[in-house]
Amino acid sequence: MSEQVIKDAIANSKMRCPKCKNAVQKYEKYSETIDAVRDGFNVVEVDSRSSRVTLTCGNGDCDWRERTEYWSEYID
Numbered sequence: 001m002s003e004q005v006i007k008d009a010i011a012n013s014k015m016r017c018p019k020c021k022n023a024v025q026k027y028e029k030y031s032e033t034i035d036a037v038r039d040g041f042n043v044v045e046v047d048s049r050s051s052r053v054t055l056t057c058g059n060g061d062c063d064w065r066e067r068t069e070y071w072s073e074y075i076d
């Protein structure tokens with residue numbers, strides 16, 4: 001549930017823009033890579049390896065925007 005973590009971090013102003021240090025205003029295009037294991041006829045989702053998201057600062061004239069899988073590093 002990484003998307004919920006990102007959502008909460010932005011809602012609580014804990015996602016920081018590395019450029020201007022203000023709270024990141026929005027995220028988009030969240031996607032996850034999920035490893036699947038085939039178990040007989042069933043495909044079982046085992047783990048969510050990484051998730052990628054595009055973060056947009058959106059403060060004043062700051063133009064910081066990044067597509068990253070290391071988004072957790074921007075959370076306070």
Ligand SMILES: [Zn+2]
Pocket residue numbers: 017018019020021022057058059062063064
């Ligand atoms: Zn910024």
